[in-house]
Amino acid sequence: MSLGDEQGHGGAGETRTRLPERETDPYGGARRGGRSSSRSLVTVVGVVVLLIAAIAFANRGDDDASGGDAGSEAKPKVATTAASGTKPVASKAGGIPTGYSRDQQGAESAAANYSVALGSAEMFSKTQRDSILQTIIVPSRVAGMEAALDRAYSPALNKSIGLNDDGTTPKGNTFVSRTSPIGTKVTEFTTSTATVEVWCSGLLGLAGQSSTNPVTNSWFTITMKLQWTDGDWKIVTHSQKEGPAPVPGDDKASTADDMAKAVEEYGGFTYAR
Missing domain, CATH: 3.10.450.50 (Nuclear Transport Factor 2; Chain: A,)
Structure with missing residues (x-):
């Protein structure tokens, strides 16, 4: 199904299909429509990836905060660039x-x-x-x-x-x-x-x-x-x-x-x- 296809808005199994854009350029009109869809798909996929990463990061933070019974072994390893949180000097x-x-x-x-x-x-x-x-x-x-x-x-x-x-x-x-x-x-x-x-x-x-x-x-x-x-x-x-x-x-x-x-x-x- 393309990004323009939607189901379940007018009845069971009904499908609404986006019609091709009017071809005003005989040398590339149809191809421009294809590139637009591809760019839209890449954008959507990129946003989804970022959302998944954000959710995973948030969940990791929740796990760290609530992992009282799991012990230190259950915590993820600290990144090499992460601060220890300890005051450096007195x-x-x-x-x-x-x-x-x-x-x-x-x-x-x-x-x-x-x-x-x-x-x-x-x-x-x-x-x-x-x-x-x-x-x-x-x-x-x-x-x-x-x-x-x-x-x-x-x-x-x-x-x-x-x-x-x-x-x-x-x-x-x-x-x-x-x-x-x-x-x-x-x-x-x-x-x-x-x-x-x-x-x-x-x-x-x-x-x-x-x-x-x-x-x-x-x-x-x-x-x-x-x-x-x-x-x-x-x-x-x-x-x-x-x-x-x-x-x-x-x-x-x-x-x-x-x-x-x-x-x-x-x-x-x-x-x-």
Whole structure:
């Protein structure tokens, strides 16, 4: 039966048939009618699919809310992008979120926020970098990490990025260094230690009319080994590798002024699992 057929409106078994539209175009009138019906069918099917999906989603929510006797095993698995619903942190130290829960959710939240700190512009300042490390690294490894990063954040590195030798920003430019976690994954966990991978997107460069190092985007994954120390998760070691990276889109690059303005006006987030 076509979408135009209806039964039971004028008597048992009676069928009302839609007549063909008048053919005014000798080269395609009839075919246009067919295409219209096809488009209508696709639209109706699409709406039905959406309705079914909406009903299924609503029913799933009802099941979750009323499944008291079924036990946790009867509940559907949480999606990888779903929030845990647990408050991420209880406090901050030097602007860095601290005070995580002693579970996997807490370890993931800590790793995400520590990734932001390690990828921030403040890491290019010796004083601010040491403060960050003292907040997020296990105490026994702070001195060694400070020495290692003092060597890494060298005048040569600063120059390659476009900064002054001491890590300060050249006049007339805005330095951009930001890391945004996309997702986290726990690969090992005990109540005392955890290994967490954090998939990130990053921005790095100088926004300015005279800049020869414009702000660019990169994708990378940071792996952190965490330890429960003094009532919080702290980093024991961390490493970084490239990717996974998506195919670049067709976005038009913003001007240096627009990029500098965005960095100054848009603040960051406290990340949570």
